Amino acid sequence: MQQISLNQDCVPVENTLHIQLGDVTCALKCSDSDVYERLQKVYCEYETEQSPDITVELEAANRLPLEKLEPAVFKMKYIPINGKGFKTSNRLMSGHYDPARRLIKLKGERPLLNPDLKINHLNRLLVLTYYTACKHKYDNTPPAMFVHTCGILRNGMALLFTGPSGAGKTTIARLCSALDGELINDEMLLVSRPDESSNEIIIKSAPMLGEYSPRRNITAPLRCIFLLKQGANCLAHRLDKTEAYIKFIRQVVSPACIGQKDKKSIYSMMADFSVQVTGSIPMYELEFSLDVKSLWKTITDTEKLLGIKENREWANI
């Protein structure tokens, strides 16, 4: 009979994965071996030996069939409880945080924890975990915050393409190789606060799942941000700081930690972060069509204005 070692919470020790979320290390424990195996596969690039800042124990439940679950998930709302937990409006998921042990216990319907299914809530749970850990590790001032954006690496620097749903982030990701770039992530990235002396902002990939999420763990300095707008032509125009702030703040993912009810302090953190970022980095509104050649030229021309030396010629497209 195979002997397995169990930790005190009765999860097999081998079902524990340490992953890097920016500057936070999270230990993911999952008693469901099938879910654990899937998580290990998608998060492998972010595995780390570092000891965790926070632990998440996932318990998968099988109460609803998938066909009933899918429509229910779209109406699901997270409700904070007592400052130390949450539940969802339709009871499909719940979480409890023990701050003394830095432990989040999450119970959810199995498909919500399965990275192979589109209805998974893993991104949301990782964001919650990150900010909960930052509350303690960084005295509630995270060094980087999550932004809804597609990030591309070009010439050693990151370009962010952001905008509301349907603006074209996934399209940009799809066109990435034609844009002579490497996709960092098409869903969400960690954007640091500007460095106090150099004003540099660093982009870090995180294990966020999107349509095209590659598995590489990339860190790069940020060159500029494009706010996407679909149109008939490819045009980029520089936004003034007020416009940039108003548009950028809407793309910042809520930095709520588990159980946090105080919306004003959440919005205040988003506002301060947005002031810092848009005050340090140029932001452009990028109207674009699916004419890849024009899109590439518009982006390259913008980079040239920003002083990037172009070292590749556009050829044969």
Next chain:
Amino acid sequence: MGKYLAQSKDIIWRRIGDDIVIIKDGGISTHVLNKTASLIWEMCDGNTDIGKITSNICKRFEVSYEEAYADVNATVNILTNANILK
């Protein structure tokens, strides 16, 4: 002239250069105040009445009291109607 004005508690505002950007209701509504409106906004601390605000505007800009009062009053009405001043 004894009307005291205070900023609403359920808004988030930040100064961006000469402008003040006010976000209300979690971002559902956004208001951008120009340079003059921003100065008026910053004086609405709950302890300063509209007369005092007008006097400060007159000192800042070369305008008559009557002209300044009309502008301050108009600005305050707009902000009050938007529920960002009380």
